[in-house]
Amino acid sequence: MPTKREYALFEITPEIEHFAQLCEDNNAIDKELYTKYEVKRGLRDVNGKGVLAGLTNISDVCATKIEDGKEVPCAGNLYYRGYNIKDLVQGFLKDEHYGFEEIAYLLLFGELPNEKELSMFHETLVERRTLPPTFVRDVIMKAPSRDMMNSLSRSILNLYTYDAKADDTSIPNVLRQCLNLISQFPMLMVYGYHAYNYRMGDDLFIYAPSPELSTAENILMMLREDRKYTKLEAKILDMALVLHMDHGGGNNSTFTTHVVTSSGTDTYSTIAAAMASLKGPKHGGANIKVTQMFEDMKEKLSDWEDKDEVRKYLNDLLEKKAFDKKGLIYGMGHAIYSVSDPRADIFKVFVKQLAKEKGCEKEYALYEMVEHMAPEVIAEKRKIYKGVNANVDFYSGLVYSMLDLPPSLYTPIFAAARIVGWSAHRLEELKNVDKIIRPAYKPLAAHRDYIRMEDR
Template sequence: MTNIKLSEQERDNLIKELSIKAKDSNYINPELYTKYEVKRGLRDISGKGVLAGLTEVGEVHAYILDENELVPVPGRLSYRGIDIKEITEGFLKEGRYGFEETAYLLLCGTLPNKSVLEQFKELLSDAQSSKAEFARKTVLHIPSKDIMNVLGRGVLSLYSADQNADDISIENVLRQSIELIACVPLIAVYGYQAYVHQYLNKSLVLHSPQPELSIAENILHMLRPDSKYSKLEATLLDLSLVIHAEHGGGNNSTFTTHVVTSTGTDTYSAIAAAIGSLKGPRHGGANIKVRHMFKDIKENIKDWNDDEAIKNYLTKLLNKEAFDRSGLIYGVGHAVYSVSDPRAEILKSYAEELANEKHVEEEFNLYKKIEKLAPEVIEQHRKIYKGVCANVDFYSGFIYEMLDIPEELYTPIFAISRVAGWCAHRLEELTNAGKIVRPAFKSVAPKREYIPMENR
């Protein structure tokens, strides 16, 4: 090791200098991706994905093939072959919460009857009760400003409490999956309470989960100091958990689950990797961007009924003249859906009811207006290869705000839900014992000779 001592300023200057070299040495000419027919993002220019696997867990359907042409159609999402709209309509019509039966469907492949569902709920409740104290201690020991990092660390810490952590038999992984579905909500909510206490200097309020409550109800019960919530609030949070639980094998975090699982590693490592993927603002954090964008819209447009004023603002967004100057209208557009996102449609129908209950009808109408106008503006100012529509992130952040869920928990709630889908895909990957996932990368670096130190 060198004996040279750098001052803080010298260290900062050196890092800046090295970062310039790192950036220059890692740049790849974008034309080479076209030359070698590399599908960046594993999608071609039409939006069609590169086929990398097979699954029976979930299906995302957004187009049909007509004479070798991709024709966009209204989006459909199915879990184990059952349309998501039928699933949600089924339990809502009966006045039930649906996340638990959805988790069972994803893990086991069939809808449970009444007695089986009650037994499954008992498994979840037992897991919550037995792990609650461990989750509290784990989270309170090292609080963090970012709850997604709390989730990743919390899931990894569960490894140490598992006597069979490395057993990847289907029976053991199913047991671990059930425990994770039950415990991740605890880690998320307790992580938030620890953050509020440590960083915002507020009182630490911790409620234990109640065995008679659904997962959605327990989240609201544990999150709110008075534990009070309305039936509509719990219903809408439960609905959000259901529609976020699964989205096919190709989304980034689920694909990460398949990739990591294919190495033969343990369940906690695989799910922690998926959580790290979901944390990214291009994936799970998009609804936060939507909320921030709408805050800016409300501050800059006086008349929310003025279509021209709204169009002008949306144009400024596209031209990088407004909000974060990214050139994006957040919540509009999707890698797969182009005509409609079924998840957004489901949330929208119930968001209006909650908006009425919370007396924010005007803001909901602004959402509807922008949902209608944004695709028109995008079509006028962008060269697009398929249509664009509002995606699930467009309404989910608005719903979470109406539910008084803090922004720090927006993405963690996504993770709470998606654990069910990740675990289902992990079980599928292990059952079929496929090869380790290892796609090809072509090196485009020029050949160079090693230069001795004295000649550099």
């Protein structure tokens, strides 16, 4: 039987309640002071424009254009190394090959590969699709976590122990480490998932990745007991990986990568820190929230096609009466895009195809209705400084559910893509910047004299 002391580790005791109240009372800052001192909360101004904190060649997120000398919102565009993401996707679809490896090459090395270069890069990734001997047994199978992001972070940190040059931050060594992690990530993710399910009583099956398959194909093959998947399923998962691969230097997890890299720490610690950031529901965890929100919506609505019912539910969300009562319509709005998210635009075309293949047309129609209705409802309820549109998370959750991917892997799949961008940004930071990132915080507490215990 657990002792009283052991129970205390996992309970909010009266003592913790007392200390928590002190935290509440002594950490509150008057919101008007942020305006008074011109603090850019979230490192963004009131219009959502980010504070310039660095320079990058890796990707560019565009949501405005200049008209008559003024900056105005426009349809969003995303560029990888100067190439429009829409052109890149059309390119590898037209050539009828998977895009993950080609676009990873572009982000890491700055140019699109020719056939010989892509083949060499693919072979390099294939030979690194392996884990240290007994790693699965000694790390992944021991104390598996119900949260796959935590499981992945632990595995990544443990890989440090097996690397004789773990702390070497030279460009060749960091590139070696990054290529290892990019190649190993699908195994760490899928094996961690199977290990937890095995601990919960399910059968255990661990498949080695196949050298002939793409990254997306291997994920589906290793995940499914029968190893089967359709070409459309693999193509859409591959596209999801490409669309999530990078998104400028200022998104939370990539900025974390820059911040932690600037301290001079090792690659494994850096990627684990980025993982911790991506796990948050305001960042990579948003697609799970979208799916959960729609499940709640479908449960509450008597008729999915009734626009009035849907509108009422959306109003209830904003008024904190529905779902998690946070006042948010998940999947709507973006820090930069105000007219459209190009990733969502690309995704949507293929989501419709997948919905038809899976017999989920009715569910897709509900998503489409919410996509069109939500901006109107938000505009009626809230003062907004820029437009509101569906972001990539709005449809990615639906895609993953139609692919029969478990919700616990939604954010890890995001990470399996974004680790390429993190790697590129880490290499860029190491090459160009030798200063630790340290923004300023204005202290508000008045200076006080120490009071001896007997006088308190």
